[in-house]
Amino acid sequence: xxxxxxxxxxxxxxxxxxxxxxxxxxxxxxxxxxxxxxxxxxxxxxxxxxxxxxxxxxxxxxxxxxxxxxxxxxxxxxxxxxxxxxxxxxxxxxxxxxxxxxxxxxxxxxxxxxxxxxxxxxxxxxxxxxxxxxxxxxxxxxxxxxxxxxxxxxxxxxxxxxxxxxxxxxxxxxxxxxxxxxxxxxxxxxxxxxxxxxxxxxxxxxxxxxxxxxxxxxxxxxxxxxxxxxxxxxxxxxxxxxxxxxxxxxxxxxxxxxxxxxxxxxxxxxxxxxxxxxxxxxxxxxxxxxxxxxxxxxxxxxxxxxxxxxxxxxxxxxxxxxxxxxxxxxxxxxxxxxxxxxxxxxxxxxxxxxxxxxxxxxxxxxxxxxxxxxxxxxxxxxxxxxxxxxxxxxxxxxxxxxxxxxxxxxxxxxxxxxxxxxxxxxxxxxxxxxxxxxxxxxxxxxxxxxxxxxxxxxxxxxxxxxxxxxxxxxxxxxxxxxxxxxxxxxxxxxxxxxxxxxxxxxxxxxxxxxxxxxxxxxxxxxxxxxxxxxxxxxxxxxxx
Numbered sequence: 001x002x003x004x005x006x007x008x009x010x011x012x013x014x015x016x017x018x019x020x021x022x023x024x025x026x027x028x029x030x031x032x033x034x035x036x037x038x039x040x041x042x043x044x045x046x047x048x049x050x051x052x053x054x055x056x057x058x059x060x061x062x063x064x065x066x067x068x069x070x071x072x073x074x075x076x077x078x079x080x081x082x083x084x085x086x087x088x089x090x091x092x093x094x095x096x097x098x099x100x101x102x103x104x105x106x107x108x109x110x111x112x113x114x115x116x117x118x119x120x121x122x123x124x125x126x127x128x129x130x131x132x133x134x135x136x137x138x139x140x141x142x143x144x145x146x147x148x149x150x151x152x153x154x155x156x157x158x159x160x161x162x163x164x165x166x167x168x169x170x171x172x173x174x175x176x177x178x179x180x181x182x183x184x185x186x187x188x189x190x191x192x193x194x195x196x197x198x199x200x201x202x203x204x205x206x207x208x209x210x211x212x213x214x215x216x217x218x219x220x221x222x223x224x225x226x227x228x229x230x231x232x233x234x235x236x237x238x239x240x241x242x243x244x245x246x247x248x249x250x251x252x253x254x255x256x257x258x259x260x261x262x263x264x265x266x267x268x269x270x271x272x273x274x275x276x277x278x279x280x281x282x283x284x285x286x287x288x289x290x291x292x293x294x295x296x297x298x299x300x301x302x303x304x305x306x307x308x309x310x311x312x313x314x315x316x317x318x319x320x321x322x323x324x325x326x327x328x329x330x331x332x333x334x335x336x337x338x339x340x341x342x343x344x345x346x347x348x349x350x351x352x353x354x355x356x357x358x359x360x361x362x363x364x365x366x367x368x369x370x371x372x373x374x375x376x377x378x379x380x381x382x383x384x385x386x387x388x389x390x391x392x393x394x395x396x397x398x399x400x401x402x403x404x405x406x407x408x409x410x411x412x413x414x415x416x417x418x419x420x421x422x423x424x425x426x427x428x429x430x431x432x433x434x435x436x437x438x439x440x441x442x443x444x445x446x447x448x449x450x451x452x453x454x455x456x457x458x459x460x461x462x463x464x465x466x467x468x469x470x471x472x473x474x475x476x477x478x479x480x481x482x483x484x485x486x487x488x489x490x491x492x493x494x495x496x497x498x499x500x501x502x503x504x505x506x507x508x509x510x511x512x513x514x515x516x517x518x519x520x521x522x523x524x525x526x527x528x529x530x531x532x533x534x535x536x537x538x539x540x541x542x543x544x
Contacts (some may be wrong), residue, residue, distance in 0.1 A: 228447055237458065
């Protein structure tokens with residue numbers, strides 16, 4: 001036994017004494033939507049065979065030792081003997097996720113001599129400073145194949161912004177990788193493929209960037225299953241949804257059970273405007289980080305989230321052990337619909353204040369602090385009383401329709417939250433004639449066409465590169481510039497301030513809503529809001 005051990009030790013000393021340099025490979029870790037560069041240092045030194053990962057790795061990173069060992073062996077390479085130290089720098093940052101498998105394996109193979117020091121392609125092209133310009137991310141299976149990882153789009157955008165030239169990711173992240181432009185992205189299926197590429201025995205072709213024009217499609221002239229055409233009556237509610245979709249405004253429907261509140265909300269998704277290239281990137285980033293992207297999926301449609309009223313405030317806002325995005329972030333650039341609004345917990349509803357006002361949510365926990373985007377159109381539906389029916393209705397119970405019960409129930413409508421809602425609609429039951437009518441009403445396609453035209457006016461007003469994409473996102477300076485009132489309209493607003501006891505926030509929201517109604521009317525000059533536009537906006541004020 002002693003002779004064998006000495007032989008192995010001599011072999012290790014001989015192998016590493018001539019070329020004992022620490023290898024550096026780059027990867028990233030995620031903090032919210034942002035990526036942060038991680039420098040992975042690999043050292044193999046003569047000692048008892050062991051592998052140690054340092055630099056605050058979480059459990060998934062610690063377990064990469066076994067995945068990397070087996071994957072290297074199954075890929076046809078002998079795992080190097082000796083003490084392997086893997087340092088993830090900076091050392092004071094917690095490292096989470098399985099994306100470090102691939103860079104650790106590449107670093108070990110390069111240190112062990114299985115990968116050439118200078119990388120030359122099969123065609124003979126020398127890649128200068130290749131290792132300083134490359135980022136690696138991928139989870140290894142035990143057979144040496146690569147599994148998908150979360151956040152590839154965020155990793156790629158970081159690489160582009162920080163002048164990296166090459167990115168290596170799993171082939172199962174192919175479609176997400178195709179959204180990254182300005183860098184060579186290689187989608188890898190197996191670890192052995194990568195080694196062959198580095199050694200010039202295998203040619204790998206960078207993925208072709210996606211053409212966003214093929215993703216940005218106009219509404220199709222078809223009838224959807226939840227089309228507005230199927231909704232009987234509800235002219236005012238449909239008009240409210242058209243305005244909300246055009247300007248990204250928040251809306252609440254109040255009405256008796258069966259009046260159509262939920263159906264109206266579900267139909268809302270059929271009239272929303274197209275997403276821009278930037279919005280597609282943002283939404284896909286959020287869903288990628290949350291691990292909710294299906295294979296080869298790109299988020300081209302605005303998300304519609306409708307959590308159950310038993311949802312906790314953490315599931316709504318985000319957080320948990322891994323600081324995942326919550327419902328407000330999964331609704332980013334789309335719709336968050338809360339059915340049975342008063343049944344949600346008070347903590348859950350109050351947590352909506354910041355995202356409704358700022359369009360972002362800041363999550364702070366003991367493990368760290370992250371910020372996620374949360375610009376969404378907020379829809380809520382509620383019954384007028386605990387029983388769902390107004391007092392005096394034959395279906396209302398005496399106890400649930402008493403003034404005290406109603407007051408207690410309506411107290412659940414948080415004042416600060418209600419002040420952030422632009423449109424309130426009383427939804428009544430359709431009449432007998434409306435229910436029995438065989439004629440379809442205006443289709444979602446027709447409404448969506450007007451919505452898109454109004455949104456195009458806003459995009460042109462604010463500029464395609466502006467962070468503001470719709471009227472609801474205007475800041476004070478933009479309100480001052482684009483929401484001017486003529487004298488008669490100014491007098492009407494003055495009366496409304498006195499009658500409705502408008503707060504400063506409500507006043508600004510009415511101006512934004514009036515601007516959207518003007519845009520739907522074709523008044524795209526950015527000048528005065530007309531009397532009729534403000535009058536309609538005031539009709540949607542809270543009457544509760």
